[in-house]
Amino acid sequence: MSNLVSFLVVFPLLVGVPLAFVTRGKVRNALVVAGGAVIALASLATAIAFGNGSAVFFGLPGDLEPGLAVVAAEAAIALVVIVVSLQHGRRLAPVLATAQLAIAVWLEVTGRMPAADPARLFGFDRLSMVMVLIVGIIGTLICIHALGYMRDYQRTYPQTGGRRQAFFPLLFLFLSSMFGLVTANHLPLLLVFWEVTTLCSFLLIGYTRTGETIGYAFRALNMNLFGGLGFSLAIVLLAAQPDGLDLARLTAGPAGAALLPAIALLALAGLTKSAQLPFSSWLLGAMYAPSPTSALLHSSTMVKAGVFLLLRLSPAMAGSAVGNLVAFTGLLTFLFVSFVATTEQNTKMVLAYSTIGSLGLIVGSAGVGGAELAWVAVMLIIFHAVAKSLLFLVVGTLENRLYTKDMEHFDALLSRMPRLSVLALAGIAGMFIAPFGIVLAKWSAIRAFLEVPGWQGAAFVVILAFGSALTIFYWGKLLIKVLSTQAVDAYHRSVEDRVTGFEWFAELSHAVLVVILAASLGLLSESIVGPYARGLFPGGTGALLHLDPAVVSFMVLAVLFLPALALWSWRKSAYDVNDFYASGRTTNGEHAIAAALGGTRAVTLRNYYLVGVVNGEAVFRAGIVVCGALLTGMIVAGVVLRA
Amino acid sequence: MNPILLAPLFLLVAPLFGGLLTGVDRVISARMQGRVGPPVLQPFYDLGKLLQKDVRPVNPIVEPLLLGHVVFMALSGAMIVGGVDLLFTAFVFALAALLLVLAAGSVNSPYSFTGAERELIVLLASEPFFILMLAAVSKVTGESTFAGVLASPERVAPILPGIVLAFLLVATIKLRKSPFDISTSHHPHQELVRGLTSDMSGRLIGWVELAHWYESALLALFVLLLVNWSPPLALGAFLVVYFLEILVDNSTSRAKWQLVLQSTWAVTLVLAGGNVLALFLLRS
Amino acid sequence: MSFFSRSPWILHYDGSSCNGCDIEVLACLTPLYDVERFGIVNTGNPKHADILLVTGSVNERNIDIIQNLYRQMPDPKVVVAVGACACSGGIFARAYNVQGGIDKVVPVDVYVPGCAARPESIIDGVVQGIAALEQKRAKVA
């Protein structure tokens, strides 16, 4: 185990370093594909070696001690932050980074940092297994997709040409740190990996180095460093507690009052990383990064690190004021951003809001706690990772082909790009159609909230009821655009042929994964997620999936039957997409209507954005205020309860 | 009776029920306007004719989507009586409704598209209520299946007055009665040339009609969940509700979608949400 | 007898007319005549309709509209021309822009005379249209 995890952490770096010097496209392609394949296989091997049993703990190979290496790593991170920030004349980030470094040094110098148990530096349980598989497989697929995507991206943004070298090394550095993050058990070690992911995210958001993206990159950096500072403070508090820095022992059961402030600070770090309100704006800015970045960091893995930590904390905070406030923050975030998403026209932004919302559901489940909700959280992590990553990749490809991210320009996508549309449909279906995992998780969450006593339970149920309806609305609008049909000339139909093989491979694999995961939901629940949830909150019995898995499989089949039917009817029937009713006026091939006084008028159809009913910006601001107040309350509650 | 046997029974009986209901509705509406109206079996004649007519779909995906609409609408009812978790069926129901929206949206013509968007508004307006209602029913009875709720000694409606009131409003929309700029009722008073079905012909309209019958039967099942102690009383209550809806429809023929969205959400939040809140405070 | 005779859905189009026949058609929907008794529905959409009921004559500008509406109706379908204008051009036949009756542009199955045509004869025309519809269906099937 120890060797395998070390391999997962080290190997991506070994691939990344030579990539920084490769300039020939063919060599880069070969390196990324081969390296990715090895990483994916290694993550599978790790999962198999783990054998899906109870948690195991281990240290570095040869029982090495981390010792000063942790401080050295933090110093390196701080140095990079300070140098880059000062280059751009930014002040806040260096202050935050220096503060963190100062804390680490102070702990070490004054001898307050207790020695780590060399045999418990890392831990591996079912949740780690799930995360390792997501990072290993989805991560690899996204890297492969990026090979095709970045080639076209460079054409659109030629000014980034000189920095191409850095892109793939950063992706692999990120994979390495992510593997470390999900397996670390010693909190200071976890913090190092945590900050490396922050750094990767920062550098990737600012990839094009235009004034706009640099601003967003620093926003992301500041907010995440702020969360990291919370993490550091938590370590200070925990260093004084016996076994405080051992994550598994710390979160073995409900935290006592003495530990609550530290738990609250760790939760704060988790909330910033998973972009919950009031910190959501960094993830919105992060959408200016190239799409593979959005898929890898900002939907399927890095933001999941935040909810991963919160889920780890779940047994410790469940039932306490901290847990309740975390739950409200998450669920209200879900409600607020779903509202905002209905008014958003930029597809990538809709995906971002939906990501924040889904993360909010996970945060809410982790905050409330209990086996059922732990089950919900892990299910959401898995299904969201695959479906949302797929959507980001498809939108990325579309963006390169159509030069737009505007939902309204995806008109008649099914006619123009049938194959990409089918992939997009798979992703959207995975996000909100009935038998797929996310909806099942949402439903199970409502069921579980019914058991929560008092007004909180009622509030949770009401929030979920309205939030779900909003989700249906904004996905429905996107679906209408994708599914609309129109006559398309040969030139526009040929656009799809220019999508690269790398992109097809990655997206198709994702789509297949979406379907396979949905169909094997019962198995997944019984063998991995269920046992994990039961282990996290022992005591309950009975199935966590309140549905016959056969019903789920049947519904998946029924849903898959529709595209099959469509394909069949496509071959067979005689139809004329221009022959629509226009009050008797004739219509023609350009989707235009004969005008009364001669000539034609083009038909332009625009979705509803609830203008005049919902003001997106005001809702977002309200969300920041409300959730900000909740978080302040959370920290205060932690401190007050301790006193 | 074995719930697994009830599911096929529902599949057979529901269209008869829904069709008859529509027939009676048309007669009563006519009487309210001082007319005689069509025969009670008229909806079945219409369906029979529609299935015999030639079809010219505007695109190849309309019909598969509509078939999905019918199948999932029927399935959500069959799932309820067949013993699948009640709350889960709310999501199947939503999927069914969505498929109709997509079928109309796929046509990409001015009337159909606008109809689809407005139907999506209807979905947005009504979905929270159905989730809340089914959640509240489960909470009151402590049961999560249809048979369980019917067998429960707990009487649901008296404990959920807010939900019952909100149901009246939401049913108006779901039965396609009001508002006039959304509904696809048979009355000539609605705009958009029926929007949703503007570009559908022959059996395609037949599918929409059939799904609507299943939907009516589904709403009747919901009433049965609320009036869980006496099925005959539930049927009576449903018919009274339906009569009220016809009355509302014939007297408020100019309500528009903005009003409907806002008012439905307000009613759902205040009445249904308040009811759920009271329930949680008193019951736990 | 098939379902067609029990459920004829009508699309009403008004060409160049004095609106007299137009109003008589609407009168058929009122409580006095109430054609819904026979399952007749005024649809307003060619894709839903079985019977195209035209009042008024054909002029330069509505030729393609009438043809388009007729074309968009799914088979089987019939056309009923109501009133003198629709049958032959009526009193407007000589007008500079009028082409004549609607049989100039689409095949007409039933002619209902009158200026204006009375609701009774309009209903009678529709009933004859239904018979024609039945015949056409038999041919299609």
Ligand code: SF4
């Ligand atoms: S036939 Fe006579 S009543 Fe009818 S439209 Fe022509 S002029 Fe008017």
